[in-house]
Amino acid sequence: MKYSKKQLGLKKSDETLALVGNPNVGKSVVFSTLTGKYRDVSNYPGTTVEISHGKGKFRGKERTIIDTPGTDSLAPLSEDQKVARDIISGINPEKIIQVADSKNLKRAINLFLQLKEFETPMILDLNMIDEAESRKIEIETEALSKKLGIPVVKTAATERRGISNLKKTIENAKKPQIDVEYPEKIEKALNEFKEIFKNRGIGLLYLLEPNEMDSYIKNNFGEEKAQKTYEIYLKAQENYSRDLAYIINQKIRKKSSELFDQYVNQQKLKNTPLREKISNLTMNPITGIPIFLGVLYLVYWFVGYLGAQVLVDFLEVDIFGKIINPYIRDLVIHSIGKGAISEILVGDFGVFTIGITWSIALILPIITTFFLAFSILEDCGYIPRLTAVADKLFRKIGLNGKAVLPMVLGFGCDTMATVTTRTLDTKKERIIATLMLALGIPCSAQLGVIFAIMALLPPYFMYLWIVLIASQLLLVAWLASKILPGEKGDFIMELPPLRIPKLENIIKKTYYRVKWFLSEVVPIFLLGTFLIGVAEVTGVLLKVRQLLRPIVSGWMGLPPETTKIFILGFIRRDFAAAGILDLAQTQLLPIQTFIATVAITLFVPCVANFIIIIKERGVKTALAIVGFIIPFAFFIAGLINQISRILGVL
Amino acid sequence: MYKCTLCGHKFEEPDEKACKSCPLAGNCKQIKCPNCSYDLIPTGDA
Structure with missing residues (x-):
């Protein structure tokens, strides 16, 4: 269906002016200043994309101004891009104002060089000029205007600066006169x-x-x-x-x-403030990576010592081990006697003995200390800088800049990060990013428990784990870059200032995250332990254990008890990691703990993540991803076992 | 008005479309930045 003026309730003779621009350039504010208070909003047919249009008078001439969805390209990949294309080629506006973010002019010029091929008279509006000026960015407007062959104006629409000049210039819009030298x-x-x-x-x-x-x-x-x-x-x-x-x-x-x-x-600032110097050091890959490792070590110490040793020892051993669990066990057995139900409730895999004890006494203190550390890093502005370093590294191996973001978000929650992969441009990119998330990015809860496990082992295991997971991720990323064209869909960040974190913010962030964990994750744990308890009582667990014995004990060299951990891993990886932590304290050798941790890091994150992969990518892709990940996780873990045997570590 | 702690984007309406797809979103107090999808906790700054 061809989109036309008729669908906006306009006559063929009505003169239209389209506002086009990249996302987040302040286009809507420019639109409001040009049209005044009144606007019509309609859904573009067959989509959820909203189109605003309103009237404006310029030098006595009335025009209808149409606000198009923000887009980096007119190549019709996403719904927004299709709508922008349809307005430009279907409505064929008499004039176009391209609104640009003055701080990110390169991105605007990329879009301009596509737009200019439509040969519509244009104006380039350098919006957010105030922010560019504060960063000492200077744009030679007149020379640029001459080069492009169109009027170029500066505005700061939020302050209404330059708007009257923009209005005056509208009638002078001209067809662009610049060429891209195509073959x-x-x-x-x-x-x-x-x-x-x-x-x-x-x-x-x-x-x-x-x-x-x-x-x-x-x-x-x-x-x-x-x-x-x-x-x-x-x-x-x-x-x-x-x-x-x-x-x-x-x-x-x-x-x-x-x-x-x-x-x-x-212009470069003459005297760089200390804060700026530290900020630059964190973002330069040469200094940024050692800083990252140092920060990681501090978090590891904080979570591994304070969370996993001091708090867990107190809660698990003193409170649950000596007081709560014996009391509950006696209460249940006295009330309903020994049997299947008491086994499910207080047996080896019971809802109380495992589900509640691990959730409250093992994982909760660990993730609380981890969330506390994460909130400090977030509030002081370090996380965005870490993203910038990751972006530079990923680009070096040719991966799309946009793909870095879901990876960073995955360290918070893989499930929500998988939802984010829908912003990637192609199906291939979305599948690879989903796979990378499910395979190697431990979520915040799991990362906290892994830190706690590593604190039990000699320090080099922690670095070995980082190297192994990072190299495995870089390998997947490198393979992805071979399949996919790089540098598509850049992601633009406006870095918040580096600052001393605010105590109020840290408490609030930690509180919300812990609350989320208790209300959303703990019920899944309890359901999981209930199902495992039923499997134990009905003998299903024993059969699965026998079935997995050649892999778990033969290939990976782990005791048969660890089979239950991998079954828990199907429900949540952090839950299984808690199981490793529990066994590591009593039964596992350091190398066995390491092998089990590697296997569980590479597992599919959780049931919720699996559901979201089905929703976002379809059943076939979800099954293919899981079908690849589980054998791969066992393969890599087993390989470490075999190499350790050859080297005589075991 | 919120400001994303990851990408610095200022926004009034969080991205609710993505949250609707999340199976864990029942009691979640986090909001999603429409620019970068970061899950942020609304604080005095964000």
Whole structure:
């Protein structure tokens, strides 16, 4: 269906002005200042994307202003991008104002170089100029305007600065006059597209995303034109071994970098404040990685000593071990006698003896100290800087910058991070990010327990664990970068200042996270122990144990008791990690503890994560991911056992 | 108005679409940044 002025209740003769821009550039504020108070909001047909439009008068002429969804590209991959494309090519506005974030001009120029192919008169609005100025970013507006062939104005819409100038300039909008130097065959194809569509814009989008654009052209321009377009595309593509989209994006990025370097200057502050110096050190990979390891060591000491030793010893041994559990056990056995139900409640795998004891006496103190440490790091602004270092590292191996974010979020909760992978551009990227999360990113609760386990072992095991998990993740990331084109979908961050954390914030953050753990996670633990208890009583657990014996005892060299841990691992990884911690104190050798920890780190995070993978990626993909992860986890853990045997560690 | 502690984005409406998909979101007090999806706890700053 072709989107037209009619669908916005406009007449063909009504003059329209589209606001286009990257996400979070203050476009909606610019829209409000141009249209005043009143606006109509309608859902774009067949989508949940909302389109705002309103009237504005400029030099006595009334125009309808349409606010398009924020987008980094017009290549129609996401719903927002499709809507932006449909407005530009379907409504065909008389003028376009591109709203840019002055601090991130390169990103705006990338979009501009796609927009300019539609040959619509344009204005470039350098919004958020106040923030750019405070960072000493200087843009040579006049020279840039001359180069692009369109008016360029500066605004700070939130302060209404520059808005009257923008309004005055609207009638002077001009068709852009700058060229991207595409290879000859691509230029030829774009010029042939112009004969069909009257501009090169639709053709450019076809070359960037042929599958999606093919159905768009069939629906809006007919079969014949679609066939002709396809032939032009094929003829152009046969000259290159790489996708045309890759070549075009490379050329666009090259051009925007050139323009950026030429017209944007950032002065360096003469006297860098100490805070800024520390901030820079945390973000430079050479100093940032040792700082990260140091921070990790402090957290490990804090969680491993205070949480896992002082608090756990007190709660597990003194309170639960000596007072609560003997009392509950006696109470249950006296009330209902020995049998299946008492076994489920207070037996070896009982809801009380395992479910409640581990939740409250083992995991709770550990994750509380971990959440406390995490809240301090978050509130002082270190976490965003760590993300920036990870981003630089991942980019070095060619992985999409956007893919770093779900990995960072996974250290909080893998389930919520899996939801975030939907922001990635392609299906392949989403699947790989989901796999990486499920495979190697321990969530906050599990990380806390792992720190506690490592505190029981000689210190080099901790670093061995980091190296093993990091190398395994980098391997997956590197493989992903070989399959996927890099540098797509950059993620822009505005770093909060580094500061001394506020006590009130730390308490509040820790409190909410602990509350979340108690209300959301503990019930899953209890249900899990109940099911395991039933399996024990009915003999199912024994059969599973026998079935897994060759893997658990033979391949991984662990005692048969650890089988129950891996079964718990299907419910939650942190729960299973708590089981390892429990066994490590009594039965396991250090190397066995390490092997079991590696296996459980690589396991699928939890039942909730599995459910969300099904919801987000479908049953087949979810089963394939789990079908890969579980044997892989056992394989790697067993490999460590075999190597240790050869080296004589065991 | 919230400010994301990870990416610095200022926003009024948290991303509720993503939260609706989460099976653990029943009593969760965290909000999701619409720019980077970070789960933040609303405090005096955020």
